[in-house]
Amino acid sequence: MQSRLLLLRASGDHGGAASRRVRLLLRQVLPGRPGGDRQRPEVRLLHAGADAGDTVNIGDVSYKLKTPKNPELVPQNYISDFLAQSVVQHLRWIMQKDLLGQDVFLIGPPGPLRRSIAMQYLELTKREVEYIALSRDTTETDLKQRREIRAGTAFYIDQCAVRAATEGRTLVLEGLEKAERNVLPVLNNLLENREMQLEDGRFLMSAERYDKLLQDHTKTELDAWKIVRVSENFRVIALGLPVPRYSGNPLDPPLRSRFQARDIYYLPFKDQIKLLYSVGANVSAEKVSQLLSFATTLCSQESSTLGLPDFPLDSLPDAVQILDSFPMMSIKHAIQWLYPYTILLGHEGKMAVEGVLKRFELQDSESSLLPKEIVRVERRTENHVSQAFVTIRIAEKEMTIKVPAGTRPLRQPCASDRFIQTLSHKQLQAEMMQSHMVKDICLIGGKGCGKTVIAKNFADTLGYNIEPIMLYQDMTARDLLQQRYTLPNGDTAWRSSPLVNAALDGKLVLLDGIHRVNAGTLAVLQRLIHDRELSLYDGSRLLREDRYMRLKEELQMSDEQLQKRSIFPIHPSFRIIALAEPPVIGSTTQQWLGPEFLTMFFFHYMKPLVKSEEIQVIKEMVPNIPQEALDKLLSFTHKLRETQDPTAQSLAASLSTRQLLRISRRLSQYPNESLHSAVTKACLSRFLPSLARIALEKNLADASIEISTNDNVEPELKDYKCEITSGSLRIGAVSAPIYNAHEKMKVPDVLFYDNIQHMIVMEDMLKDFLLGEHLLLLGVGKNKIVDRFLHLLNRPREYIQLHRDTTVQTLTLQPSVKDGLIVYEDSPLVKAVKLGHVLVVDEADKAPTNVTCILKTLVENGEMILADGRRIVANSTNVNGRENVVVIHPDFRMIVLANRPGFPFLGNDFFGTLGDYFSSQMLRQYGANVPEPILQKACACLWRINTFKNYKREFPTEGLSSVVRNGDCLSINTLHKIRYLCGSQKPTSVSWQERGENCDG
């Protein structure tokens, strides 16, 4: 038997390189000389061979190895060459508890350390593991048993806890604080007495009791009684964060009492610094120790009382690895990638961090120390793994690094027709490339600032296939990983999510809108991101490539054999780029960018473009834009963006780069249009509160963007004609060809009396349609106008009405029963996409935001995944051999109808989330021709009826005048009534009660 000595290396081998200052610092931190800690004897870890009967010794504790029954479940490659003393101490403690038959709870700050210690222990002792990441969506069935249907019969399938108990494995429960209350107590009895009653009638019994029974009864008898023996080797290792301090559900005291707990704090300074030295041999020792001192300070008790989130200490080795390749790079800048304090903290927090930076002499602000651009990329394929050599210019030098790449051809970093690179874009991409070398990226930037385009361009540079995944607030862990579905014969099955498939195929995943997702749900991704490992609901396990290879080698198994055991490798090229909007500093709700999130990514902040760069982007994207208008528009926007006033800020939010591009495209196509109306339209000025509207007008006047004279003049009726001549429709000054509709019955036909206002709106809509925009209509009389518009154009319509209970499923599939079987048909959405019809989405503000987010992906990315696993793609060239693909018809358009935001409408703020993606139209009040006094009278009357009848939606007295002015608060029915009133005939009070209370919406 040959023993392997894992920890023998004496520390201090970097002593020569360290400067005097570092030595002084080390002396302060470490008791005694580095490596010479005499108070606590160094614990050595002796690892034995694989044969049964061998032992593992940690110091004085020894554990006798058993041969695992399912060696593929034993963790591999977790034990690092560099094993810190403190970790060995933890391992020794766990081993002691294990020998006593006790379950353990490792508790400590966020990061992969606890999991890594647990896995190292299990690898060391050759134990099979059952892992589950708890989230707020975890239910009892995920832990105990789940019902599945096979060939028409229901079965119970054992889940992780039951499998671990009966097979004698170790159950790793990660994130105890994430589980909803009352889920984990299901395990109480299993933990305490090793007993559990199962749904299928079996009863788990502790080994002792079972063996005792076996003395009086035969095994057949016990089997008949459905008694199952819990193995004596069954153990639980729970991992969790201390709550409070970190957010989560506090532990149920009875559950807590079933564990032996140990505090797994960050590695001590001594171990950390050794680790960092070993990673970054090129970085000066002084810098490394300054960096570490800075980081540890931010994890101290003091900093947490200041409200600073913990510094992600476990990401430091990755950062040092980057510094190792770019020793000249500014450390302060690299710190921002790990800990983006400038966007994360308020003024006080920022000052505190700056203070610490100063104390550790990390304040270098020379921009020459930053990467400038990617110079070129070259493909390298080693052992079938796609990689790229990327050359980056930094500090007048060119440095080349090796990074993972995709399988498509690489593209040299230059501007494309869809992406304009300014200097700051170039710099950002170079920085992202540096991070890409070591870790997943989170790109933070305001709405519509160009995150998606830059991420896509980054993917193109490296030849990646991308997988855009739109995240939404109430997304569950299953939506992220695997969904359940039913086969045609009624069997239940699991379908892997795009994320899981991308991990297997080595794609670049864009997790779009990660700031929206609940932190309790994202927890299921932590292990994937830290360790590249994943356990799925159907029992399959995804392993990091090197662990998979090691397993394959040790077990002498082929890929097919491992696949049969549901083990798959994660592709080494697989990467994630998360896209998020910046945290709102000082908001009352919990911030998404918390200490746990900080451990998962490197963060890059995409600053709003400076004026000259934004001009460059717009001019290159829209070459024909009139220069004068562009200058005015950008001066105006940037002035708004720069002011601190919240009203101006909220106006500026409506003028994202995306909106500016939209305005510019309109202006270049229709140069006679007024800039004033384009801006007020983008800001939805009609629906703004009066204060904001005044501010907008004032700012517009300051920027000399005036209401052009022909805006004021009531357009002459004769100018606004709508006529159809020889296959072409003309509304006002715009004409478009009449559509050649195959499905005539789908073209709407309504009774409609043309009036000028509607004509103006339709002219506007037609312009947008010709520019290829999807439309958003707000206000009153939407449906009529849309139907009229489509009738004129002869376009077939598909219609869906959203409501509170609309789900993504119902949006994409329509269930119906045929011959007693449920069959799914294409929903109107899919039909419209396929056939090139116009999809009218009514009452969009009533649907949950996850549904409307799906519409955003469709409009923005032209990609969307249907509930049955099919995928909509924009471009038929993107199909490249994929099955189940629906290509978007070039004529497909979407018109979304919603109520205007705010009182008195009760919908969700649809505009706030999606307004940016559509060209919007605000409909004017319908009753504009009704004399004001009569309108007022009618409203007063309406209001009184409401009050009498105690309606919930009364008009407040003071709001009445504005209600009258914004006639759109009144339903069309009501306005008809008012017109009726004008016509001198009085409606009876009964009909008022019946219909009159109806506000639109």
Ligand SMILES: Nc1ncnc2c1ncn2[C@@H]1O[C@H](COP(=O)(O)OP(=O)(O)OP(=O)(O)O)[C@@H](O)[C@H]1O
């Ligand atoms: N550098 C650029 N070159 C070309 N187009 C750009 C550039 N920056 C932004 N755009 C355009 O601006 C619009 C918004 O960009 P993008 O969709 O990437 O923003 P985003 O930050 O992802 O927005 P959201 O937060 O809404 O997801 C797009 O239409 C994009 O084409």
Ligand SMILES: [Mg+2]
């Ligand atoms: Mg985006």
